[in-house]
C-alpha cells in the first residue's frame with residue numbers, strides 16, 4: 339500500500355542501511371521536487387529525485403552555482419575559504435580556467451600510460467587478500483585508489499600510508515575537529531610540496547600542471563594546493579566504496595559472479611553497473627542564481643537545490659528493473675559521476691581501477707564468501723560500506 343504521508347529523508351540512521359531507496363521511490367512517485375527542511379537547517383532546500391530533473395540541474399551551470407557549497411552540512415566559512423579556488427566549489431570563469439589545466443593528467447591518453455601500473459597494484463592487493471584474508475576486505479581494497487593516485491601524483495612512497503589515513507579521517511571521522519585537523523594537515527602537506535617543487539622541479543606531476551601556467555591558462559599555487567587536496571579526496575573514498583559495493587554484490591549473488599567469471603560479461607560493462615549501484619556521491623547541492631523551474635516547481639534565486647544521484651540511478655523511467663544488480667546491464671546511463679561541467683575529473687581513472695579489479699578477480703579468484711555483517715557508513719553524502727567481511731578464494 340502506498341504510504342500517504344511523506345517519509346523522512348533525514349531520519350537518523352537512514353543511510354546506515356539501504357532503506358533510503360524506498361524513501362526515494364516514494365518521492366519520485368509522489369513529490370519528485372520536494373521542499374525539505376530537516377532539523378538544524380533553518381533555510382530548507384528543494385530535493386530532486388527523478389533522473390531527468392537531476393540531469394537538468396547538473397547541466398544548468400549558468401543558473402546553478404557550486405560556489406556556495408556543493409553538499410549539505412558544509413560550514414559557510416570553510417566553503418568561503420576555497421570558493422572559486424577549488425574545482426568542485428567553483429563557477430565559471432574560474433572553474434573553466436582551472437579545469438582546463440587540471441584535467442590534463444586524467445585524459446585517456448595520459449592515463450593509458452598508467453594502465454600497467456594500475457593492473458600491478460590491483461594484482462598485488464588481490465593476491466594479498468587471497469593469501470591473507472583479514473576480517474575486513476576494505477582494509478585491503480583501500481590500497482587500490484590510494485596507491486594509484488599517490489603514484490600518479492608522484493608522492494614519496496613513505497607518505498602513502500599517512501595520506502590514506504588522513505584522507506579517511508578528513509571524510510569519515512565522527513569528530514568535526516578531527517576532520518578539520520586532517521584537512522588542514524593535507525593542505526599543509528601539498529603546500530610544502532608545491533613550494534619545494536618550485537625550487538627543485540622534481541615532481542613531474544606538479545611541474546606538468548605549473549608548466550601549463552606559462553602556456554596561457556593559469557592556476558595559482560594556492561589553487562594548485564586546494565585542487566591537489568580535492569583530487570586526492572575525490573579519488574580515494576569514492577573508488578573504494580565502488581570496489582567494496584561491487585565485491586559485496588558478487589559475493590551475495592553467485593549467479594552474477596559466474597557471468598563475470600565465465601566471461602559472459604565484459605569487465606567494462608560490469609564496471610558501469612558497479613558504479614550505478616554503489617553511488618559514492620549520494621547527493622550534490624547547487625544554489626539557484628536566477629528564478630527557474632524544475633518539473634512543476636518554481637525555484638527562487640538564492641534557494642538551494644539538492645539532487646539525489648542515488649535516486650536518479652534507480653529511476654524506473656530510465657532503468658529497467660532498477661533495484662536489481664545486473665552485471666550485464668546495457669545502456670547504463672547512470673549519474674554516479676554527475677553530469678555537466680562538474681562531471682567527475684577522475685571518472686576515467688576510477689573506471690580503469692574498477693575494470694582492472696574485475697579482470698584480476700576473474701583470473702585469480704574462484705569464489706567469494708560473506709563471513710559476517712557488512713556495514714554502511716551512514717552518510718548521505720559520501721555513502722558506502724565501511725565494513726566488508728568478504729573472503730576471496732583462489
Ligand code: HEM
Nearest residue numbers: 408425426572573576577580619675676680682683684688
Ligand atoms: C567511483 C569513483 C568516483 C565517483 C563516484 C565520483 C563522483 C563524483 C561526482 C558525482 C562529482 C560531481 C560533483 C558535482 O557535480 O558537484 C565528482 C567531481 C569530481 N571528482 Fe569524482 N568521483 C570518483 C572518482 C574520482 C577520482 C578517482 C578522482 C581523482 C582523480 C576524482 C576527482 C574529482 C574532482 C576533482 C571533481 C570536481 C570536478 C569539477 O568540479 O569540475 N573523482 N566526482
